[in-house]
Amino acid sequence: MEAARALYTLVGSAALPLLPLRLWWRGRREPGYRHRIGERFGRYRGAVSGPTFWIHAVSVGETRAAAPLVQRLKATYPDATLVLTHMTAAGRDTGHALFGDGIIQAWLPYDVPFAVRAFYAHYHPAAGFLLETELWPNLIAAARSAAIPLYLINARLSERSANGYRRFRALTRPMLQRLAGVAAQSKADAERLAALGAHAPIVTGNLKFDVSIPYTMLELAAGFRLRFGSTRPVWLAASTREGEESLLLDALARRQLPGNPLLVLVPRHPQRFALVAELLRARGFPFVRRTDDVPVPADVGIVLGDSMGEMPAYYAASDVAFIGGSLLPLGGQNLIEALAVGTPVIVGPHTFNFADATAGAIASGAAMRVADAEALIATLAALLDDPTRRHAMSEAARAFYGAHRGAADRLWAWLAPKLPTAAALSRRAPG
Numbered sequence: 442m443e444a445a446r447a448l449y450t451l452v453g454s455a456a457l458p459l460l461p462l463r464l465w466w467r468g469r470r471e472p473g474y475r476h477r478i479g480e481r482f483g484r485y486r487g488a489v490s491g492p493t494f495w496i497h498a499v500s501v502g503e504t505r506a507a508a509p510l511v512q513r514l515k516a517t518y519p520d521a522t523l524v525l526t527h528m529t530a531a532g533r534d535t536g537h538a539l540f541g542d543g544i545i546q547a548w549l550p551y552d553v554p555f556a557v558r559a560f561y562a563h564y565h566p567a568a569g570f571l572l573e574t575e576l577w578p579n580l581i582a583a584a585r586s587a588a589i590p591l592y593l594i595n596a597r598l599s600e601r602s603a604n605g606y607r608r609f610r611a612l613t614r615p616m617l618q619r620l621a622g623v624a625a626q627s628k629a630d631a632e633r634l635a636a637l638g639a640h641a642p643i644v645t646g647n648l649k650f651d652v653s654i655p656y657t658m659l660e661l662a663a664g665f666r667l668r669f670g671s672t673r674p675v676w677l678a679a680s681t682r683e684g685e686e687s688l689l690l691d692a693l694a695r696r697q698l699p700g701n702p703l704l705v706l707v708p709r710h711p712q713r714f715a716l717v718a719e720l721l722r723a724r725g726f727p728f729v730r731r732t733d734d735v736p737v738p739a740d741v742g743i744v745l746g747d748s749m750g751e752m753p754a755y756y757a758a759s760d761v762a763f764i765g766g767s768l769l770p771l772g773g774q775n776l777i778e779a780l781a782v783g784t785p786v787i788v789g790p791h792t793f794n795f796a797d798a799t800a801g802a803i804a805s806g807a808a809m810r811v812a813d814a815e816a817l818i819a820t821l822a823a824l825l826d827d828p829t830r831r832h833a834m835s836e837a838a839r840a841f842y843g844a845h846r847g848a849a850d851r852l853w854a855w856l857a858p859k860l861p862t863a864a865a866l867s868r869r870a871p872g
Contacts, residue, residue: 445611446578453553453579457482460551470712473530480548483559489545492521492866495566497549500532501749502775503572506595506648508539509849510570515543518863524564531711531749538750552577561587567866568621568859570594572648574602578616590621590859594852595648596634597626599772599793603633614638622859624852627797643855646848647798649777654753659782662757668736669744674702674760674825677784679752680709680774681765686717688768690724692814698822703737705755707746709765709774714747721745757782760831761824764788768814773799780807780842785834787811787820801845807838 442450461478468475477486494514498504504527514523525540526549527533536546550556557580569584569591576593584591598606606613614637617623623642625631631642669675678689686706693704706728708717721728721743728743729735731751737744746755756762756779764786767773772794779786786808792799802808811817824831 442582443611443615445609446582446615449578449612450553453551457551457553467530467712470715471530473533476530477548481551481556483550483556483563485547485560485563487545489522489524489564492518493524493564493566494518494521495524495526495564495569497526497569497571497575498532498536499527499549499572499575500529501535502649503575503595504532504535504539505652507570507572509648509651510594510852511540511544513849513853517857517860518866520863520867521567524566535750549577549580552579554579554583557583558587561589567861568592573597576606576613576616578612581616581619585619591619592856592859593620593623593634593639594645594856595626595848596623596642597630597647597794598633598637599796600633601772601793603637606637610637622855624855626848629797645851645855646845647777648848648852649775649798650781650842650845651847651849652777652781654757654778654781658751658753659757661751661754662782665754665758668734669703669705669758670737670739673739674700675705675758676702676821676825677705677707677755677759677762679707679755679762679764679779681706681717682709682769682771683713685765685768686720688814689763689817690720690726692818694724695815696818696822698818699826701739701742702760702825703744704742705731705744705746705759707752707755707765711747711749714745718745718747753778753782756784759784761785761787761821763817763821764792766794767791768817776802776808777842780838783835783839785809785824785831785838787817787824789813789817798845802838802841805837805841807834807841809834 464474464478496507498507523544525536525544526547528549550560566589571593572595617638623634623639624645625642626647628644631644634642726743727741728745729737729741731746731748762779762784764774764776767789770791773792776786788810790812811820
């Protein structure tokens with residue numbers, strides 16, 4: 442083990458005794474964190490026989506992005522078992538909602554040697570796929586030692602994150618060089634990964650453009666619209682992060698929007714639903730919860746979106762969507778689902794996590810960027826008062842989304858020749 446990874450492992454191992462306490466604490470609001478804690482330490486239940494493939498999707502967005510790969514693997518290897526790992530409870534819930542019992546779900550083990558070795562010994566994957574920026578030095582090193590090819594797919598790396606990895610070059614470079622291949626979302630992502638040590642990354646595009654919006658979500662959106670008031674303008678604040686709700690409410694208090702519009706406020710993390718509800722009460726904003734499942738009175742201006750897995754429906758039920766995580770320097774959240782249903786988008790100044798998709802959407806006329814919460818409310822007022830502009834942005838959103846589909850085909854064309862045939866896999870699978 443190289444010195445940098447040995448030091449990393451020592452620090453990580455020292456923190457292990459505290460991690461169950463952290464999981465238990467997070468489980469107060471998200472009970473899923475208290476489920477099967479042993480898996481985080483490499484203790485997995487149930488024997489797995491036959492060929493296996495493993496996909497790691499840390500949370501909700503990555504899990505949704507994994508769907509096209511899950512479909513290709515199932516079609517090509519009908520006898521194989523698919524293992525999907527996560528780090529967050531919301532990601533695990535999303536995986537169950539999308540795939541049901543058709544796959545095995547588990548927690549990714551903590552990145553210490555004994556836990557990752559136990560994970561590989563239990564599942565024996567023929568290959569593994571890490572989505573986006575899930576780079577764990579011991580996990581990747583153990584895969585190489587066990588002759589398990591690991592591919593980083595749908596890879597993205599902002600300049601900000603690249604600078605962080607650059608500071609730990611002695612750890613980062615060997616880790617990236619151990620990967621069997623890297624498929625990046627954009628040319629800029631590929632160049633940053635190559636500069637850090639990845640071997641010949643290719644560009645396949647963003648899988649999130651290939652995630653189809655289920656018809657059930659569109660039906661749910663129609664129900665939302667009836668509940669919200671079919672003639673009332675609706676704007677969505679999607680995936681807001683801590684501190685952003687206060688900025689939005691302050692700006693709303695200073696400027697009245699025309700037409701009595703309804704704000705649908707959906708915090709990014711479910712553990713914050715109750716905190717945002719308390720914030721609304723403290724500020725004196727009348728609201729109803731989505732989970733109340735009742736029509737919204739005309740004198741109520743806010744719906745608190747306290748549900749999981751329904752973001753496509755929220756987008757489809759809205760006239761304009763603001764994408765959270767972008768008012769503060771948090772990097773922004775995914776805007777692609779909004780584009781898929783033709784909802785005009787507003788973003789704040791900080792979108793480095795989705796830089797290429799955001800820049801492209803703005804250039805196409807599907808999205809607009811604002812400097813702060815005050816500018817957001819001013820822009821929103823103008824858009825709500827201009828149906829012609831909203832329609833043009835909606836058409837641009839659908840066109841931009843359609844033009845960027847095809848990443849799943851490009852990824853599979855690159856991956857398929859690298860993977861064993863179904864017949865060869867069955868012959869060598871563990872019993």
